[in-house]
Amino acid sequence: MLNRRKTRTVMVGSVAIGGNAPIAIQSMTNTHTDDIEATVKQIHELEALKCNIIRVAVPDVKTVKCLGEIKKRINIPLVADIHFGHNLAIEAIKQGVDKIRINPGNMKKKDKLEEIVHLAKDKGIPIRIGVNSGSIRSNDGHEEDLVELMVKTTLRYCEHFESLGFKDIIVSLKASDVQKTMDAYRSIAKQCDYPLHLGITAAGAPDDAIIKSAIGIGGMLSEGIGDTLRVSFTGPPHQEVMAGYKILEALGLSKRTDAEIISCPTCGRCEIDLLNIVNEVKKRLPSQKRSVQIAVMGCIVNGPGEAMEADIGIAGGKGVGFLFKKGEKIRKIPESEMVSTLLEEIETI
Ligand code: SF4
Numbered sequence: 001m002l003n004r005r006k007t008r009t010v011m012v013g014s015v016a017i018g019g020n021a022p023i024a025i026q027s028m029t030n031t032h033t034d035d036i037e038a039t040v041k042q043i044h045e046l047e048a049l050k051c052n053i054i055r056v057a058v059p060d061v062k063t064v065k066c067l068g069e070i071k072k073r074i075n076i077p078l079v080a081d082i083h084f085g086h087n088l089a090i091e092a093i094k095q096g097v098d099k100i101r102i103n104p105g106n107m108k109k110k111d112k113l114e115e116i117v118h119l120a121k122d123k124g125i126p127i128r129i130g131v132n133s134g135s136i137r138s139n140d141g142h143e144e145d146l147v148e149l150m151v152k153t154t155l156r157y158c159e160h161f162e163s164l165g166f167k168d169i170i171v172s173l174k175a176s177d178v179q180k181t182m183d184a185y186r187s188i189a190k191q192c193d194y195p196l197h198l199g200i201t202a203a204g205a206p207d208d209a210i211i212k213s214a215i216g217i218g219g220m221l222s223e224g225i226g227d228t229l230r231v232s233f234t235g236p237p238h239q240e241v242m243a244g245y246k247i248l249e250a251l252g253l254s255k256r257t258d259a260e261i262i263s264c265p266t267c268g269r270c271e272i273d274l275l276n277i278v279n280e281v282k283k284r285l286p287s288q289k290r291s292v293q294i295a296v297m298g299c300i301v302n303g304p305g306e307a308m309e310a311d312i313g314i315a316g317g318k319g320v321g322f323l324f325k326k327g328e329k330i331r332k333i334p335e336s337e338m339v340s341t342l343l344e345e346i347e348t349i
Helices: 036-048 067-073 086-094 110-123 146-163 178-191 206-222 238-250 274-284 303-309 335-348
Strands: 010-012 015-017 024-028 053-057 078-082 099-102 127-132 169-174 260-263 293-297 312-316 320-325 328-334
Touching: 010 169, 024 238, 036 053, 036 067, 036 238, 067 078, 078 086, 086 099, 086 110, 099 110, 110 127, 127 146, 146 169, 146 178, 169 178, 178 206, 206 238, 260 274, 274 293, 274 335, 293 303, 293 335, 303 312, 303 320, 303 328, 312 335, 320 335, 328 335
Parallel strands: 024 053, 053 078, 078 099, 099 127, 127 169, 260 293, 293 312
Antiparallel strands: 010 015, 312 320, 320 328
């Protein structure tokens, strides 16, 4: 059981962030937000994947006017992502979004920034202060440690909001450098009690991004830091949500929503077509997700141990496999029947 950092609880619509709430999974649409049909359709797809909160880009006046309609047609909290435009943030709040994400460093007019904070307070919605490493510079022209600068800048924004009586704040400090991001989160976690939104920004294509995110986001969560997360991929957001859940599941922070297949990497001892068996089982698993652990192991050297620990398992031999169920060896089956036997047995669990 991980010992989570204690934070205040901030509500984003109906979803609690921080406190004792489960870690919420977020994503961001990649449709043009003013294409309401496409945006709502994508959000519904993400809802089906159990995305908890959705963010949309709000680049202009035409887009911000669509937020109210989008909000009406979706079932999860809607967050408006706004850069530079004070008036866009104000209009987004008026449109009824559940949270806005801004980087105060991009909002140069102090009075306008304060107007946003006052309006958010009146409407009872939180603000995420989202600082990205690329957006901050040292005020005095001196080179400062980037991590220190990100943390110092973020805390300064928080203090400004607090001075206006506003504490419904969620904080993120993202860099594309995993280690710097982790250092920044570790540092700010000690200096405030605001919930933290985790992410590695500009993490790249899925194959790179998943590694960076598993290390960065997973590493923070394993230290008890982080209350909500977005895995950022270059590509459709659906994979982001699934990857977010995989990270939580790997850390035991979310119940598995699908079967877990444990399979060995194979080596010269393997005498069955293990990869094909794993792929077939994965492909044909019942569509209704089950919290079942399935072990498919290549040989009798390490195989029986893993197979016995799983709910259902096979340890391969020469063209045959030994079937295990709930720790007991059941029977020997030929390789040609392994997939069908596993699937039949999964149905019974
Ligand atoms: S279970 Fe057997 S086949 Fe698989 S990697 Fe281990 S020793 Fe090799």
